[in-house]
Amino acid sequence: MNIKELVRNIHKSVEDLDLVTARKYIEENLSLLNDNKSLLKGNARELLDILANRLEEGHEPLSRSEMATINAINSFASKFDVRSIKVTIKNKEQLLLRKDFADHLTADAKIILQGMGAITK
Structure with a gap:
């Protein structure tokens, strides 16, 4: 999946309030999205920041x-x-x-x- 397709899927998930799917996309591609953070819209960018901060603090994502x-x-x-x-x-x-x-x-x-x-x- 290329970056444009990934960003499109994240935006669609966030707009549909399917935050579980958006979270999975972000967690699987965290480093790629951090490098291309400017491509994300506001809500998706905030979700990325929250997930990145939680991982830095040592919280493992829930299975x-x-x-x-x-x-x-x-x-x-x-x-x-x-x-x-x-x-x-x-x-x-x-x-x-x-x-x-x-x-x-x-x-x-x-x-x-x-x-x-x-x-x-």
Whole structure:
């Protein structure tokens, strides 16, 4: 994929609010995009800056399975399904200990997990 096609795909993903796809394109081509940052529009450039800063700070990007777990927790929390949350977080200690884990949770999920003692405030 050449740079023009990559930038076009990122812009389309950002405009469609498909930030997961845009994030994947950016993470896979981070050094190339940093060199050609001027080709990106405002929102895509901000997303690039955020992802670059997170990688510099040592945060590893979440995998697809980790994102699926977080989405499941958020979904169960919106229904107040504590039993399903317990089953979902079983054997996921490393995910719960990540510093950026709580950033992806909804307010309901944070409150339930704090009440369970799975995460700290």
